[in-house]
Amino acid sequence: MKRIGFSFVVLILLICPAREGHAGRTGFEFLRTYVGGRPAALGGAFLTMTGDVQSVYYNPAALTTLNSRQLSFSYLNHFVDFQSGFFAYSTDLPNLGRVGFAGHYLSYGEFDRTDEFGNESGTFSAGSLLIMADYAERLSPNLSAGFSLKFIRSSIAEFSSTAFAGDIGLLYEVPSQQLAFGVGVFNLGTVTSAFVETKDDLPISIRAGVSKKLEHLPLQILLEGYRYSDEDPEFVVGGEFELTPFLFLRLSYNSLGQDQKIGQNGDRFAGVSIGTGIVLDKSKAFSDMFWDNLNLDYSFTSSGEVGSQNRVSIGISF
Numbered sequence: 001m002k003r004i005g006f007s008f009v010v011l012i013l014l015i016c017p018a019r020e021g022h023a024g025r026t027g028f029e030f031l032r033t034y035v036g037g038r039p040a041a042l043g044g045a046f047l048t049m050t051g052d053v054q055s056v057y058y059n060p061a062a063l064t065t066l067n068s069r070q071l072s073f074s075y076l077n078h079f080v081d082f083q084s085g086f087f088a089y090s091t092d093l094p095n096l097g098r099v100g101f102a103g104h105y106l107s108y109g110e111f112d113r114t115d116e117f118g119n120e121s122g123t124f125s126a127g128s129l130l131i132m133a134d135y136a137e138r139l140s141p142n143l144s145a146g147f148s149l150k151f152i153r154s155s156i157a158e159f160s161s162t163a164f165a166g167d168i169g170l171l172y173e174v175p176s177q178q179l180a181f182g183v184g185v186f187n188l189g190t191v192t193s194a195f196v197e198t199k200d201d202l203p204i205s206i207r208a209g210v211s212k213k214l215e216h217l218p219l220q221i222l223l224e225g226y227r228y229s230d231e232d233p234e235f236v237v238g239g240e241f242e243l244t245p246f247l248f249l250r251l252s253y254n255s256l257g258q259d260q261k262i263g264q265n266g267d268r269f270a271g272v273s274i275g276t277g278i279v280l281d282k283s284k285a286f287s288d289m290f291w292d293n294l295n296l297d298y299s300f301t302s303s304g305e306v307g308s309q310n311r312v313s314i315g316i317s318f
Helices: 002-016 035-041 059-063 255-260 265-269
Strands: 070-077 081-092 097-115 122-138 141-158 157-175 178-195 207-213 219-228 234-244 249-254 272-281 295-304 308-317
Touching: 035 249, 035 272, 035 295, 035 308, 059 097, 059 122, 059 141, 059 178, 157 265, 234 255, 249 255
Parallel strands: none
Antiparallel strands: 070 081, 070 308, 081 097, 097 122, 122 141, 141 157, 157 178, 178 207, 207 219, 219 234, 234 249, 249 272, 272 295, 295 308
């Protein structure tokens, strides 16, 4: 019954109409935003990362690699002071599989409302919201599969647009080689209401990746390729270096940086992300705490002269 249920949901996601309205640039652009300090420091190359609850957003199949309950919160100071937050939680359902829940919001702030003559008539706000639920299970000792169901809403003043979508992910691990492969399709679904008349398209994407922990060096290398509908393919290469069991350094390059260059000096860093992570282990010095591990992560992402993004995250396992 469990296999039948999983296959049925996958089928529903595959046959949902993927595009609505007219062709052109997609809507719901905030769904392209990377969340979490650790994933952002790796340029979003997180398909094959294991043991991290933030996989709820990047590859639902990877939730099977969690061995405890995990909770994570992150904050992003976006361009022009847009504010964004993300939370994720995952737990195991005995004899059923792994589930996860997440929420992501982006607030564009408050704006002055004016008429065609420039007369002010109050203010209005704008923002976007994502609520999602994941399910994952192991199909074999090495192969995991998962899917996500999403509710998406964007609003500007009294106007709003909503959509329902889903993700499908696979993760194949080779523990003896510390090697993993992942693939996923994201934001398959349908837009249910438009801001006015024309429904925007969802930013559907396909991603594939591989990661490898080096045998004689405390370094995990990650490589991913991805493509959004009607756009050129991009790639990300990143690495996570374990300086000590409690301190990590992360660095990545996303080829999207090439499209962010505007011919200024700061462009040479476009697409580069760097970050660090600290792990506080309960067994070492925090035996009185309710959590087993506490993770603190920070990332800095450069979009060249366009600007930069700073993310901070806190995660606990218990």
